[in-house]
Amino acid sequence: MHDSYDTRDTLSVNGHLYHYYSLPRLARHHRIDHLPYSLKILLENLLRHEDGGQTVGREHISALAQWDPAAEPSVEIAFMPARVVLQDFTGVPCVVDLAAMRDAVVALGGRPEQINPQIPSELVIDHSIQVDAFGSPDALDINGRIEFERNTERYGFLRWGQNAFDNFKVVPPNTGIVHQVNLEHLARVVMSGERDGQALLYPDTVFGTDSHTTMINGIGVLGWGVGGIEAEAAMLGQPSSMLIPQVVGMRLRGRLREGATATDLVLTVTQMLRQFGVVGKFVEFFGEGLANLPLADRATIGNMAPEYGATCGIFPIDAEALNYLRLSGRSEEHIALVQAYARAQGLWHEPGSPEASYSAVLDLDMATVVPSMAGPRRPQDRVPLDKVKENYLHNLTPYTDARRKRIPLQECERLKDEGGGGAAVGAREAAREHAPDSGAAWQLHDGAVVIAAITSCTNTSNPAVMLAAGLLARNAVARGLRAAPWVKTSLGPGSRVVTDYLRSADLLVDLEALGFHVVGYGCTTCIGNSGPLPDDVSAAIRREDLVVASVLSGNRNFEGRIHPEVKLNYLASPPLVVAYAIAGSLDIDLSTEPLGIDSDGEEVYLRDIWPSNQEVGELIARTLGPELYRANYADVFAGDSRWNAIAATSSQRYHWDNGSTYIKNPPYFEGMSMAVAPVEDIHGARVLGLFGDSITTDHISPAGNIKADSPAGHFLQSRGVSPLEFNSYGSRRGNDDVMVRGTFANIRIKNLMLGGEEGGNTLYYPANGAPAEKLSIYEAAMRYKDDGVPLVVLAGSEYGTGSSRDWAAKGTNLLGVKAVIAQSFERIHRSNLVGMGVLPLRFVNGQGIASLGLDGSERFDITGLDNGAARQATVSATRRDGSQVHFQVDVLLLTPKEVEYFRHGGLLHYVLRQLAAHD
Template structure:
């Protein structure tokens, strides 16, 4: 659509003496049709299309499709969406900057100017994923952990500092500052963005994509954002639109108020369960209803944060008075707040009482019905009422998954609407004997169900003053009763920003948390992403000797198998006060609604209700949170400490790769790349590298946690003189493709169905019949030039938006993945790396076809692909030959173009230098 085909929708808005230009949605509606009841998320997309209207990437039909969406709550139209900015964390950010550096090297090799490779949209990278809980339970834990972090990650941090000075439009928030999503909420987010262009100041919605799936947290502030793969984010910051189908939008109506003693965490676990059961994968969720009037913004952000857990692309809260109050509290200036209000009202983005937009589907929750809850043992959507925890754990010990005993034929089935658990990565919880432990001069029995990790962690809850203050007040009340943390519990407090420390101190509860072992260990994700650090050696030995099923309780958003700690089989998400409560109780085999936590100094039982703080006490404590705290802590957010400032970085435009580095290596993605893409070839006689079950997560495909010494990655590091104690994590080494490709499919809990009774990253090398590490088998196949495929079940690639789950797959030589269904981001990432995602036809799967992994796979029709088209898959075995018509999950024309170029970065690079 050219501008000439539309009425002039550019308007001006006078706010506080300043004039802003904007593209008016009411003016567009005059030409396209009424949009009063269009969901606010789609109004934001409509504004985005209107602003970028041109003769090439946005057509009038795109705008009309968004307006016409109201007729049925659905659309098959593909649009190109351009977010205002990009957010990264360091695990995903380091490989992103490595790719940019590699692109500069490739451009230089092609004889072009490497400085042409720069982010075109603002990029903020927050270093928050690297601090581990090595030290805990003492006053120097924070200082010690930061020192260890800086020493471990010096190479990575020097590289990021190089990127900060080498690239335009790129800022880095140094380590020890906060979690990216909380920094985004408290400081970076504006709700309404503004930019100088052609002598005018334009205002438009603050929108973003992020390289972490929990980017959705910012939706609580009325900012539309969601997680994408690192590959897709790199393309977005290089000026490429994010290709997407106009989504379905599910309305979630909230009414009423939470009861006394019920937390935002209880609410979000309830919402997660409801939405996962309804099935919202790939959809937008928009919250509405008069219950929002009494829902604090921190609670909204808690719910929005968990969108990946309920499966939605985003969980959006519209702008209203509460949004303005939070912006004011967190120190945004008055002019910005005035702009947010004026712009949102002018564009119909302001939440009005009684709003009833048209939605694709709706749900309703009376907040008064929410009860105290946890979620686990390995999926965030598996909510368990607090009163049911004891019986749920006992059923797990008896072999019943998630407290249920599904029929054998249903065991392991997971679909986008919830379903059962995953047999492909099935965990055993059988009962084993308790172990006698001596530690620090004390003897005790470590029993099944023992809480060995209790962590107040994660952006999800540490951004919320009400639950953080509740944890502190509960600690105070527990101390007054004489309660102590059990000696086998590893306790930690890792807030998402320094502001949390400020208000815990102002409320006087920091000392109470310290006294129970919840000392500050760092400002970062820590336990929630697997950086829980080692357990005390006597505890680890007892768990291994007894093969004990023990527990972690954390205030996080993810509890997938093998994520929190490789020895901890059950992991439970809970509110910060419940984390403290379980540290006192020491075991999850209790009904804390009825069983005592312990005894007071006189031997009397103490119950949870005896120490749970009142809502009035929590509200009084929350009043200690002041604007000055935010302004103080964010005044020099990009500065870093003296160690950060002292890092030595080269001043070159093209990075000087060090062959000896074990953290940063030049990836081979652009090796041999010409100006024109090679023709696509069909896959002939590929072997199966892995045969996987349902709900295989990106954690299973590309683990972020510890590196085993006897794994291919561990051997690689030891060959280069790195001792196991200095391995760091997979996540921290994402800048080194040699480590990451060896870690692909290396999760300790993954189960390859090609092998009976084997758990871990192993496979069968079919030609030899040998069992070996998946990486080792892939290299043997590569030596012979044999292509590979991966076969999987439902919801393949669920979880964090890990680019290395796709990059590693590509580097192992996998040409295609054939699964029953995909998680949105991982499907996109596979295409972005030139791996084709195929989907079994309805009624067929690996079991119905009797696949064992010995078959060879051929795929015909790749050269003639169309979006959403089909290809012929021929499966050969010693029993004969079968053919199926698989659906190609390259869903859009843009995705097909990326695949044709061998990946999205190849496509972008060629475009930036004017090649094909």
């Protein structure tokens, strides 16, 4: 490797001599002390990977060192993460692709072992656990058993990958949520490796196949979510091409007031930054308020970066980061290494340090943060707690004229278990008497909270909000309160450490008394794995078309994500989740109305049972220590008896089972040769879908349950799979036959070609000029494919918001979509489209579907692509009456490398040809 600035230096730590690429030595040539922390990390990355200009040259280093905060991004650099972290929903298709690439590289004349991770790659199985059982002591065991029954084939495939690939490890199920495991154990903060026979130190940086990889930013690790396609390229040693970003600084002042939580803070930050506009930008947090922000709170803020739209939301390495490394059981030797390296590189933050230069600065006094929730459909839509009832009533109006319609359920005997929460698997009584002496049965009504879930890495990684939930539960139980009988309650800790400290604090029993039994260690409700509602509750919702709600401590609440029968979804802190489980309804103002009546007949208000900040802090000090983390992570890759009972082969190439409905050799590389075809203009394209604003990757490629009467459901039944065995779209991402049928199949997606009707349907225009026919999007795409007609998708702003879901791009490609024209794209999804050879195009001059008078019946020609090199192209839309409308679009291939990817038909094709050519 090159070192044109002569930056290589040595550092002695713990009696060992290490080499590193010194930023202070670069400062002899360029002033860099004003650079934001994140850009210094990028700068070190360039220094370490300089290769004479083939990928990184002196000019790239100089451009970043001379970064202009006010300049629009224009200079391309190559970034190579130190490691990759995956979860199983996105990890399985990654491993499927790698297995398919081994077959393809052999077909091109190479060797299977050429397809092998070149950097540490760790997969955490956390997305497959579903809440089938709840509200009982054996819920955890039952859900674990069902998880393995559903996913044995997928897990066997991952065990094969663990044996077949170097630098690839799997954290088995029942361990924790990927981002929490990453924070508590996998993160190094500073990496050590070897180059030219010498020990080398460098910053820990990471790509993750989950958008909330940014949680690791809380401890000073630069990383962000990418699609599986980009992650695979990084695993195979390919740098990621990016433009030098703008960096927005957020100055934090003061401290949180009494009663405000880290969840309230992050919802406030999310709202502020989303309103300001930070899509594609880095965000850094600084200011005197950092001293009042525990590491767990920082991780909570970093976690939500996708929700405020930023690439990352990062904090510096400082004393608090070291405190957390020590708390979480890292060795003193490693902590000393982190501190010494950070200080040597100028990456260490001390209170009162000079502020960096930023492209823009926002200010937040944390004392102004108030208890809040977000919803009912987007995480950036923060609602102060005292306005939640008003917000609910406002959002109820579109669904029904009756704001408070009450639907009686059957009279029933009071359940013997008055602890609440429900039985294990299957139906249970949906109503019971409110109090022993009331004599009245409960009624289900609009606004009923039917799901209350303490879930998601965003909050379960934070001891303050988890212990606050436990304390609130203790206080509620002491007053004789319990969860409403129709609420499906669940506790999904992000790691076993959480269970241990809740048990140590003697709070788990109080949470269980309200039905919050541990249901599993995984994403559960936040990813849509909420499981079925009790039969009576579900039947009442369907029969009366009730508008019911969920309250969860998650980070996503998009339409159709949490549960198909739940239309309103609110994000909240864990203690508020407990409070709403007791209230059982959104039709209540928790700031002024009582939660319920205690055993003495007295009204109980939320303020009566809310724990103080001091009480929570003292409990953290008493219950948390390094021993909890060391014990839980001592043998993290070993797995339990269920995991180790799964058979796994050790062959270099995977033996595909043609009968499998979970794992299938994908068609991406069929007929592929070493020759690269030119990029051609698009002619005669039809519209597959016409969509509005904020179409999420959940809309495009749902992760939740599969409807029996959907194209994917029909396919599975044709293969002998009963609806009870469908599992979820997320679990079947290793099979393209299922996933292409699930693309644009979300029950809440609205195709404007059908007047905004919900569901994955469209209008198909036959080639013979016959009248349009309403079909499922999949069926229409297959008809168009038979007709030889290319397809386009039209959309509004923020297209592809949400999870880094590569199947949202893969499915789009396999449906035959050649281009997506939108007013704006979310960063990760745009990149994924490019990676799959789908052209992202952006309306210009404020134009859009409505202003151009488009209704989806037109034929489209897209010309002037210039083999992918054009910055703009011309679109001509021919209406049914023969008239035309012409407009310009921006071609969003943002870097020369992206142009190359697109010319090759996608990133994986590019990488495969590169590897085969250099055998």
